[in-house]
Amino acid sequence: MFDVLDVERPDWMTEDVVLLDDAAEKFFEREIAPDYERYIKEGIVERAAWEKTGAAGLLCAAMPEEYGGAGGSFAHEAVIIHALGRVGLDSFGIPLHSAIVAPYILHYGSEDQKKRWLPKLASGEYIGAIAMTEPSGGSDLQAVRTTAKKDGNHYLINGQKTFITNGQNANLIIVVAKTDPTLGAKGTSLFVVETDEVEGFRRGRNLDKVGLKGQDTSELFFDDVRVPADALIGPEEGKGFAQLMSELPQERLLIAIQAMAMIERALSVTIDYVKERKAFGKAIIDFQNTRFKLAEMKTEATVAKVFVDNCIGRLVNGQLDTVTASMAKYWLSDLQCKIMDECVQLHGGYGYMNEYPIARMYQDARVQRIYGGTNEIMKVVISRSL
Secondary structure, X not given: OOOOOOOOOOOOOOHHHHHHHHHHHHHHHHHHHHHHHHHHHHOOOOHHHHXXXXXXXXXXXXXXXXXXXXXXXXXXXXXXXXXXXXXXXXXXXXXXXXXXXXXXXXXXXXXXXXXXXXXXXXXXXXXEEEEOOEOOEOOOHHHOOOEEEEEOOEXXXXXXXXXXXXXXXXXXXXXXXXXXXXXXXXXXXXXXXXXXXXXXXXXXXXXXXXXXXXXXXXXEEEEEEEEEHHHEOOOOOOOHHHHHHHHHHHHHHHHHHHHHHHHHHHHHHHHXXXXXXXXXXXXXXXXXXXXXXXXXXXXXXHHHHHHHHHHHHHHHOXXXXXXXXXXXXXXXXXXXXXXXXXXXXXXXXXXXXXXXXXXXHHHHXXXXXXXXXXXXXXXXXXXXOO
C-alpha cells in the first residue's frame, strides 16, 4: 500500500473496510496482476479472472447477501476500486460491473429481477455492461436513438451503441432505449438484455484505444432483439432517464476514486525513480526543481484525497449530491492528467517508454476526463448551482 500521503483515516473506513482494503490489494497482486500483461496484449480480461474475483467476494460487495453479494456498503466498493488502481489494474472493468450495473437492478428492479440477476453478477457468471453512448452522441442521454417497441408481451430493441465498457465480455447489458421517442427524456427506459438468451444481438469491434488496452470497449448492435416484457427495469416505461440521473453521482465518484488511486501510484513510482536515477553526479531528487514539483503534487494529491474521502462518506450516508459528485469527477480527473504529465517529465525519456509504469498511467488517465460525462458537462452541472 502506498503511503506517500499523510491523510487521517476517514470515519467510513471501519475495521472491516480496512481489512477488506488490504485483502483486496493482496488478491489483485496475487491472482490478477501476474496475467495482466497478457490481458493488455489480448485486449480483454479473461472470464476466469472475473470468476476468481467473484469467488473471492470482490464483485458486488455492496449488494445484500440475500442477492449473492457481500452485504457491504459503498465504502467496501470504494476500497476495492482503490486497491485495483493501486495495483495498476486499470483495465479490469469491475468498478462499472459492481458499482454501476448492479445498483440499477438493486434500486429499480423487481424482486424477481434482483433474485435472477444479482447473484450471477456477484459470482462473475454474468459480466455486466451498460449501453448508453451511441455513435451520434455521448453525454446527451436524451438524444438516444435506440428504440424498444412493445410487441405483445415482448419488446423489440433496435439500435447501435459504442464505447461500451466490458462490451466483448458482457452477457448482461443494461440498454438505454426510447420506448416513446416523442416524449424526450420521459420516453426513455432501461432494459436488461441477457445476450446468451436473445437473437439479433451482435458485438462489433473491440475498439483500439489510446489507453486502457486491456479493457474490452466495444460497439454493440441490436437488430430486432426480442426481450420479454419483464426485461424492463422498473414498474413502467419512461422512468429510465430519472433512474440514470439518480445513479450518476455514484458513477462520477467512482471516476474520482480511480483517479485518486492512480495519482497515489504515480507519485509512489516517481519518487522511487527520482531517488534511484542520477544525472550530473547526483540523484534526480536532489535537484530543486524535482523537489518543488513533487512538493506541489503531494500538496494537490493530499487536498484531493481529503475531498474524495469526504465524498465517499457523504455517499455512504446518502448525502452526496450531483453537483459535488460532478466537482469530484472533473477536478480529480483533471488533476490526474496533470500529475501523470508531471511524473512523465520527471522520468525523462524513460517516462515515454511503455516498459515504465508511468507511461501506461499517462495513456490510461486521459479518458477519465471524457467518460461518465465530459468535464465540460460537469462544469455545466456545477454552474447551475451558482
